[in-house]
Amino acid sequence: MTAWLYHLNALVLGLFILTAIAMVVTRQISACLQVFILQSLLLAASAFLLGGSPWSWHLFALGCVTIASKAILIPWILRSMIPAEVYVRRELSQSVQVPAALVAAFGLLLVGYALGIPLNAAAHSLSPANVSLGIAGLLIGLLLLVVRREAVPQILGILGMENGAFLAGIAIAPDFPLIAELAIAFDVPVLAFIVAVLARAVYQKTGSTEVGSLSALRELI
Amino acid sequence: MVIMAWLILALPVVAALVLAAPRSERIGAKVTIACAVVSFALSIAVMLSVQGGGRLVLVPHWFEIDPLSALLLLLVTFVSSTAAIYSSGSIGKSQGTVRTRLYYANFNLFVFSMLSIPLIIELGLVWIAVELTTLLSVLLVSFAGTGEALEAAWKYMLLTLIGATTAVLGVLILFWALQSAGSADFTWSGLRDAAHGMPAILVRIAFVLILVGYGTKVGLVPLHAWLPDAHSQAPSPVCALLSGVETTVVLYVLLRLRGVFLDVPSTHVQTWFAVSGLLSVGVAVLLILQTQDFKRMFAFSTVEHMGIVLTAASFATPLGDAAAVWQILAHAVTKSFCFYAAGSTLLVTGTRSIAEVSGLIGKSKRASAALLLGALAISGAPPFAVFLSELAILRAGLLSGHYVVIGLLATFIAMGFFGVLFHVVNMTCGRPKVDHLPRLPLPLACSVTLAIAAVPVVLLGVWIPPSLLRLLLQAAAVSGG
Numbered sequence: 001m002t003a004w005l006y007h008l009n010a011l012v013l014g015l016f017i018l019t020a021i022a023m024v025v026t027r028q029i030s031a032c033l034q035v036f037i038l039q040s041l042l043l044a045a046s047a048f049l050l051g052g053s054p055w056s057w058h059l060f061a062l063g064c065v066t067i068a069s070k071a072i073l074i075p076w077i078l079r080s081m082i083p084a085e086v087y088v089r090r091e092l093s094q095s096v097q098v099p100a101a102l103v104a105a106f107g108l109l110l111v112g113y114a115l116g117i118p119l120n121a122a123a124h125s126l127s128p129a130n131v132s133l134g135i136a137g138l139l140i141g142l143l144l145l146v147v148r149r150e151a152v153p154q155i156l157g158i159l160g161m162e163n164g165a166f167l168a169g170i171a172i173a174p175d176f177p178l179i180a181e182l183a184i185a186f187d188v189p190v191l192a193f194i195v196a197v198l199a200r201a202v203y204q205k206t207g208s209t210e211v212g213s214l215s216a217l218r219e220l221i
Numbered sequence: 222m223v224i225m226a227w228l229i230l231a232l233p234v235v236a237a238l239v240l241a242a243p244r245s246e247r248i249g250a251k252v253t254i255a256c257a258v259v260s261f262a263l264s265i266a267v268m269l270s271v272q273g274g275g276r277l278v279l280v281p282h283w284f285e286i287d288p289l290s291a292l293l294l295l296l297v298t299f300v301s302s303t304a305a306i307y308s309s310g311s312i313g314k315s316q317g318t319v320r321t322r323l324y325y326a327n328f329n330l331f332v333f334s335m336l337s338i339p340l341i342i343e344l345g346l347v348w349i350a351v352e353l354t355t356l357l358s359v360l361l362v363s364f365a366g367t368g369e370a371l372e373a374a375w376k377y378m379l380l381t382l383i384g385a386t387t388a389v390l391g392v393l394i395l396f397w398a399l400q401s402a403g404s405a406d407f408t409w410s411g412l413r414d415a416a417h418g419m420p421a422i423l424v425r426i427a428f429v430l431i432l433v434g435y436g437t438k439v440g441l442v443p444l445h446a447w448l449p450d451a452h453s454q455a456p457s458p459v460c461a462l463l464s465g466v467e468t469t470v471v472l473y474v475l476l477r478l479r480g481v482f483l484d485v486p487s488t489h490v491q492t493w494f495a496v497s498g499l500l501s502v503g504v505a506v507l508l509i510l511q512t513q514d515f516k517r518m519f520a521f522s523t524v525e526h527m528g529i530v531l532t533a534a535s536f537a538t539p540l541g542d543a544a545a546v547w548q549i550l551a552h553a554v555t556k557s558f559c560f561y562a563a564g565s566t567l568l569v570t571g572t573r574s575i576a577e578v579s580g581l582i583g584k585s586k587r588a589s590a591a592l593l594l595g596a597l598a599i600s601g602a603p604p605f606a607v608f609l610s611e612l613a614i615l616r617a618g619l620l621s622g623h624y625v626v627i628g629l630l631a632t633f634i635a636m637g638f639f640g641v642l643f644h645v646v647n648m649t650c651g652r653p654k655v656d657h658l659p660r661l662p663l664p665l666a667c668s669v670t671l672a673i674a675a676v677p678v679v680l681l682g683v684w685i686p687p688s689l690l691r692l693l694l695q696a697a698a699v700s701g702g
Contacts, residue, residue: 115426119394122420123401138390142383151375158382165390172397175405176345183349183389190356191382198363198378202371214372217450 002053006127009049013133016042016167020140021105023160025098029152030087033075036156040070043163047170050126059174065185066166070159074192078152081196086152086209095212096147105140112136127171134168137161149212151199159188222270223279225263226286229294230336232256232263233301237329246318249325250309256329257305260336261298268295272692282408283343288695290339292546293466293473296553297339300465301332303674304458307561310666311457311568324364324456331357331462338470342408347474348385348392351438354467355381362455362463373447373454380447381438388434391427398423412481421487428488431478432497438471440524441497441531442504449508452520453573457564460516464523465557469549472527476534476545476700483537483701494535495626501528502633509640514573515566518644519559522599525637526552526607532630533614534700538621543697544613550693551606551681555598558674562591565667566648571659575644580653584660589649591671596645598678600638606681 019039026032044063051059079087096104116132125131138161145157166184169176199209206214236256240249268291271277277286286294305328312324334353341347355378363374396407402418404411416424433444440448452464482488505524512518526548533545569585570578582589598605611634618627685693 118422119426122422123397125397135390138386141386145379145383154379158379158386161383161386162389165386165393168390169393173393173400175400176393176396182346183352187349187352187356190353194356194359194378197360198371198374201363201366202375205366205368205371211372211375214368214375216369217372217376217454 005049005052009046009127010129012042012045012049013129013167016046016163017109017133017136017140020137020144020160020164021102021109023153023156024101024105024140024144024147027090027098028087029089029150032153032156033078033087036159037071037075039160039163040066043167043170044071046130046167050130050170050174056174058176059170061181062166062170062184065181069184069188070163073189074159077189077192077196078155081193082152082199082209083203086150086199086203089150095149101143101147104143108139108143109136112139123172125171126174130171131168134164134166134171137164137167140164149210151195151202151209151211154211155192155195155199158191162188222267222277226267226277226279226340229260229263229267229298230333230340232260233329233333233336237326237333240322240326240329246322249322250305250312253305253325253329254302254309257298257302257332261295261302264291264294264298267291268692269688272688272695274695274698279340282406282411283346284340285342285408286340287699288692289473289476289546289699292550292692292696293339293470294336296469296550297332297335297466299677300462300553300557301335303557303561303670304328304461306666306673307458307461307564307670308456310664310670311564313664320364324361327357327361328459331361331459333357335462335466335470339473342410344392344395344407344409344412348389351388351435351471351474352382352385354470355385355438358459358463358467361459362451364456364459365454367454369450370454373450376447377451380444384434384437384444386434387437388431391430391434394423394430395427398427409477409481413484416481416485419485421485424482424485425488428478428482428490429493432475432493435471435475436497439468439475439527440501441527442501442524445501445505445524448524449512449517449520452523453514453516457516457560457567460520460564461557461560464520464560465553468523468527469553472530472549475531479534479537480700491535491537494531495623498528498531498533498535499626499629499633501525502532502630502637503528506633506637506640509637509644512644513575515575515578515644515648516560516563516573518575518641519556519563519599522559522637522641523552523556525633526556526599529611529614529630529634532626533617535626536617536621536623537701538617539697539701540620541614541617542701543694544610544617546693546697546700547613548607548610551610552599554674554677554681555595555605555607558591558671558678559595559599561667561670561674562588562595565663565671566592568667569661569663571661575648576654578648579651581649583653585663587663587668587671591675592645593649594675594678596641598682600641601634602638602642604682605678609682 047063141160
């Protein structure tokens with residue numbers, strides 16, 4: 001990998017992790033979705049940069065599929081199937097306040113770095129930073145899922161976790177047979193469709209998509 | 222034979238495509254039952270061809286059938302056959318024709334996703350198949366459309382997708398480790414051959430990530446929170462599929478993984494399996510004791526049995542493996558029967574509450590008899606199959622010197638036995654507490670399902686067909702790596 005590609009990739013990674021944190025602290029749902037689109041574009045950009053020299057068809061295809069699926073198809077499915085009223089809402093009933101969530105996100109960033117060090121020491125990858133920040137992205141996606149109660153941000157948390165996993169994946173397993181393309185091109189749109197069907201059913205039943213407040217099913221102890 | 226194996230996978234897809242077309246409401250149940258029964262017959266043929274320990278290669282490096290996967294095919298097709306027959310009785314006209322049609326289409330797709338897991342030997346595709354089992358069953362769980370069903374479906378989807386995403390990082394790291402060892406054959410056998418050359422830290426982290434990820438789907442404590450909700454709110458035939466075989470096919474993946482890493486000392490596979498297995502059994506038994514909903518009780522019993530299989534697999538002896546495989550078979554047939562019995566009770570009384578059902582024997586002899594039979598069989602009373610497999614597990618543990626594990630396991634199993642029977646005896650023979658409990662008729666298809674599903678439950682404890690026994694022993698040998 002040439003030096004300028006390497007530095008450009010580092011810039012992309014930095015922006016990627018900023019979008020992950022931005023998703024945690026953005027309260028308006030449509031803004032959260034837009035940040036997710038940006039994050040997916042950054043994932044694709046990193047795939048293009050890593051696959052640029054030496055040229056890799058595999059990573060190029062992965063980048064293209066990511067853009068088509070996560071930046072275009074999924075937002076379209078979520079927008080067209082879930083009522084527009086949901087997207088303009090500002091979520092005020094987060095279970096953790098924004099400053100606390102921000103501190104937690106920075107903590108997870110450090111955890112990602114700490115986990116990345118022994119992994120990168122054990123084997124060669126295209127870009128060690130992708131491994132650390134991918135793991136951090138996955139953990140911050142999990143945080144988003146925990147602090148939000150609305151259906152759409154929760155699912156964006158899952159998709160953000162997946163973006164993190166693949167950010168590491170493009171560096172450590174660039175020749176991975178088929179799975180990444182198939183998963184992103186096929187599984188993820190199915191996921192978005194099913195989420196949208198379910199969220200719409202919840203909306204029709206309760207008048208909102210605040211799935212975090214559903215708590216009829218629990219044990220006594 | 223290869224064509225037959227492909228047909229097993231193709232039939233549910235064909236059925237789903239037929240049923241996705243409009244105006245196919247009337248044939249929904251018939252097409253589904255026909256496809257499921259034919260698949261079951263084909264699975265028997267496939268099983269007979271590999272029972273001696275042979276392998277059936279469909280596509281080299283991608284699709285293959287060995288005795289262990291043949292056993293799984295047999296279980297999935299058997300339970301999907303009975304679940305299809307039961308559906309024809311319980312998913313009725315009251316739900317609306319379009320919803321019924323979509324139910325059957327979705328049912329077939331879900332069965333397809335479960336059948337694909339044992340056929341695939343490439344780990345990347347296995348991951349996609351595991352994720353598909355979640356995605357294709359979420360809308361079946363929410364089928365009833367009530368607030369509780371939607372809540373259960375949402376929790377199920379969210380938690381198992383977190384698991385799947387955790388697992389995908391594990392799978393990617395595992396591939397990284399494989400390439401570092403100079404190989405690119407990402408199959409079960411390819412991994413086993415390269416296991417010793419992989420960087421230990423990568424293997425260890427990948428193993429833990431995959432165990433946590435797929436463990437969520439199996440319902441291992443503390444990742445089980447979604448399971449009792451989904452496995453109790455779904456329509457009963459779907460519960461039978463979820464509890465009887467969906468958990469089992471993912472557990473199968475963990476068993477394969479164990480075979481790969483058993484020889485790599487730094488991964489501590491045995492310790493991980495023993496601790497998570499025992500924790501699941503112990504917590505599930507306590508939850509069984511306090512539950513007030515009989516479908517949830519059987520769901521907790523699934524967590525218990527998954528833990529028992531994992532504990533048996535942690536011994537890593539030929540005897541332990543044989544007992545684990547035997548337990549998988551016994552659990553799948555018995556638990557699906559239990560959910561048909563529970564579903565019939567729900568149909569007859571209209572309630573899931575253990576207390577309200579009290580005195581069921583005065584209302585429905587069939588449902589009571591089925592509940593009692595199911596409870597005795599699943600809790601491990603002689604002379605049923607679960608009793609034999611649990612006895613074999615205890616024996617395997619004692620012979621390999623795991624005295625503490627066996628002490629705990631035996632205690633938990635005994636507590637689970639009393640917990641399940643206490644509830645079910647109260648439900649069937651207790652004094653009626655609610656006077657005006659409705660008394661609805663049990664559809665014929667449901668009675669027929671109970672009769673068919675009871676056959677292996679009763680039979681396998683006293684007699685096992687020689688070819689099935691050979692298959693079990695070969696499957697145990699395969700799972701040992």
